[in-house]
Every structure is written in structure tokens, then in C-alpha cells.
Amino acid sequence: MDDIDAIAALQDPVRRRLYEYVAAQGREVGRNEAAEATGVARTLAAHHLDRLAEAGLLDTGSRRLTGRSGPGAGRPAKVYTRARGERLVSLPARDYRTAAELLAEAAEQAGLDAGLCAAARRRGEVLRGSAAPCRGLDEAMELLAARGYEPHLEAAGDAGDAAAGVAAAGAAAPVVRMRNCPFHAVAERFPPLVCGMNLALLEGLLGAGGPVRARMDARPGECCVVLELSKDNDD
Amino acid sequence: MTASGYAAHLAQLNVATLRFSLDDPRMTPFVDMLDTVNAAADDAPGFVWRLVEQGAADATALRPAGEDVIVNLTVWETREALWDFTYRSEHLDVMRRRREWFQRHAQAHLVLWWIPAGHLPTAGEALARLADLRAHGPSARAFTFASSYSAAEADLGPGPALETATGEPSPA
Numbered sequence: 001m002d003d004i005d006a007i008a009a010l011q012d013p014v015r016r017r018l019y020e021y022v023a024a025q026g027r028e029v030g031r032n033e034a035a036e037a038t039g040v041a042r043t044l045a046a047h048h049l050d051r052l053a054e055a056g057l058l059d060t061g062s063r064r065l066t067g068r069s070g071p072g073a074g075r076p077a078k079v080y081t082r083a084r085g086e087r088l089v090s091l092p093a094r095d096y097r098t099a100a101e102l103l104a105e106a107a108e109q110a111g112l113d114a115g116l117c118a119a120a121r122r123r124g125e126v127l128r129g130s131a132a133p134c135r136g137l138d139e140a141m142e143l144l145a146a147r148g149y150e151p152h153l154e155a156a157g158d159a160g161d162a163a164a165g166v167a168a169a170g171a172a173a174p175v176v177r178m179r180n181c182p183f184h185a186v187a188e189r190f191p192p193l194v195c196g197m198n199l200a201l202l203e204g205l206l207g208a209g210g211p212v213r214a215r216m217d218a219r220p221g222e223c224c225v226v227l228e229l230s231k232d233n234d235d
Numbered sequence: 236m237t238a239s240g241y242a243a244h245l246a247q248l249n250v251a252t253l254r255f256s257l258d259d260p261r262m263t264p265f266v267d268m269l270d271t272v273n274a275a276a277d278d279a280p281g282f283v284w285r286l287v288e289q290g291a292a293d294a295t296a297l298r299p300a301g302e303d304v305i306v307n308l309t310v311w312e313t314r315e316a317l318w319d320f321t322y323r324s325e326h327l328d329v330m331r332r333r334r335e336w337f338q339r340h341a342q343a344h345l346v347l348w349w350i351p352a353g354h355l356p357t358a359g360e361a362l363a364r365l366a367d368l369r370a371h372g373p374s375a376r377a378f379t380f381a382s383s384y385s386a387a388e389a390d391l392g393p394g395p396a397l398e399t400a401t402g403e404p405s406p407a
Binding site: 191216 | 319327328339
């Protein structure tokens, strides 16, 4: 399906809510869950989820609900995740990606990392404008969400402790991770250059001297930067 | 038996020309990251082997490519495993700061090539692959992340090692 047709599938407000809900979870979502989360009937949710899958915006799979097995466990449930492919429509036609790749290739060959990071930091500061340095992780998450990073809060350390509620003060400081890399295509081709640029951009956006610190903590499939409260200002 | 189940492994060499000697204070941040990053490599999915100097924790004192050139020689199960370690682990932060510590290379400084599983490449062999890449450009013998070749293209079949080359299994 053409990008323009795929994007047009989001015109329907229910479908768009479902898409945004599935995309925001970063994991497989079943029909019941999606219906409940968006406040529509299960059959309507199922219909629209399948339309989104037909449009190539969601991927589908099937999974047996946990805790049930043997006769009577029923069929596996259909589950949905956001499709990885990018969709882009530009009118009139523009091709900034080729330009970005060529500029990145030249910057890589010329070793312009420092100059690129300085420019990115300045841009981040301009984007922040006259605002004071970011005051906390909530505010940081709003800034990141507005720029397409899809931030989410993650308890540091091991997830097993979280359920037990052992939130020993200071021991498990939360970090903000980002599911989406807005520079994905160029970051995959020139990781040190473009990920360094992204870190500098975020440092500029957050502002120096505030309590929120950005640092690299790369993982497969996510943005390479995490945000945390800096230890110097921890009170 | 190979622990990994792959018939071919991917070997990786990269060379880095130091801007300052390793005991220079300007190199301290790099030296301080070495143990962490090497531990991350050892624990990374798909890691097979890395060159270390006998009795040392790493290969930084081996200088087979020149007095001021450190080498990093590793073996991985797949290209994806190596890519994820190189660019999606603690190692990325070292790469990000490379210009602080290393000179920019006009020529290729990283080379990949396929080896039979179980083979451990020598530094000499690795430098020959780098010379091949520099002289002839990417080929199935010596390539880069941007221009990858499969194990099959290097005549080192892609399948699991279980599919041996001894022919069809005899009928039961």
C-alpha cells in the first residue's frame, strides 16, 4: 500500500486512537486490551485493528493467553504491534533523507563530530528558547514526546523488585527511556556521529545546570540516550 | 563441537591510531572505560572470542600494526550480534568520543570477514584482510558494515554446523 493510503487510514478517529495506543505500549496488544483502553466495543476495535494491519501500520501475531492451557484454553489471541517501516508523505515531493545521508557521510569522512555536536547543542538551546533548564523528569518527558521520541519511565535496576514494592530510596532511581529514534535511518548508517549529535541536541534542549541529565545507554531497538536526575541535585 | 551452532563466524578487526600515549592524562577516560566495555563484549549475545595479550586483560599493549596503533580483534556468531554490541551497548559511548583519542583514518580502519567456526584469527591474518580491503575495496574476502557479504558468498555456508559436509545421513 502506498504511504499516502496508509496514512489516510488514520483519518478515522477511532482507528487513530487505537493506532496511537498500540504504538505507545511498545509490546504486543490484544483486542480486549485495545478496546478497553480506547473505550470502544471489542468488535469495533477488532475491525479497526485489522484495517490498520491491512494498511501496513500494525503487524499481527498470535499468542496464547497466559495461565491457560489444555482443552478449553481456546484459540490463541490475535495481538498487534506497531509496524517498523516508516511512512512519509511530502507535498510537494521533498527528499531530506538523501540530503541527510550525504551530509552525514561527508561529516563522517571529514571527522566533523565536534562541529556537528556543537551545532546540535546550539539547536537544542534555540528550541528550548528562554525557558529555564528542565526541572524534572515529567517536564523532560513532555519535551521529548513533543519531538517524537516516545519517552517512557523505567525503574532502574531489576524489574523483579518493582512488583514487590521495594522502592528503597535512591537505590532504584527511575530513568526515562525513548522507544523512538527520530533520526533512525541516518543513525543506523552513522551511529557514533548521529547518536552523538542526538545526545548534544538533547543536552541543549534540557539546558545546563538543571537537575536532569542526559547520557548514553544504548540498547538494541531504542534511542541510545536515557535521562535521569543528576546525583548532584538529588533532593 | 562449537557452542554456537553456526558453521561460520564473523571476524572483526579495527585499528585506531592513538593521539596520545595510553598513559597520557588525556587518554584516561578511554583507559577507564576499557574494562567495562570489554566485560560488555564478553557478556554480549553472539560474542565468541577476542584477542588479549597473554597475562593481560586486553590487547592494547600488542602493537602489530605500529607503535601508536592499537588493535581490536574479535569473533562473533553473526553480523547482527557484532552490530548490536558495536553500536547498541556501552561501546557506543567510546565510539562517540573517538575523535578525542584517536586520529582520523584516511583509509578503512575496520574490516570484517568470515571464518570457519572454531578458527581463531591471528593478528597477521587480520591485518592481511585489512590490507585486502584497503587495496581492493569491499569483497566477500574483506568487507565492512556498510558493504556486507554473507558467509555463503565467502564460500563458508550459512547453515548451522549441524548440517555437516559429510553428505546425506545414511538411511535408518
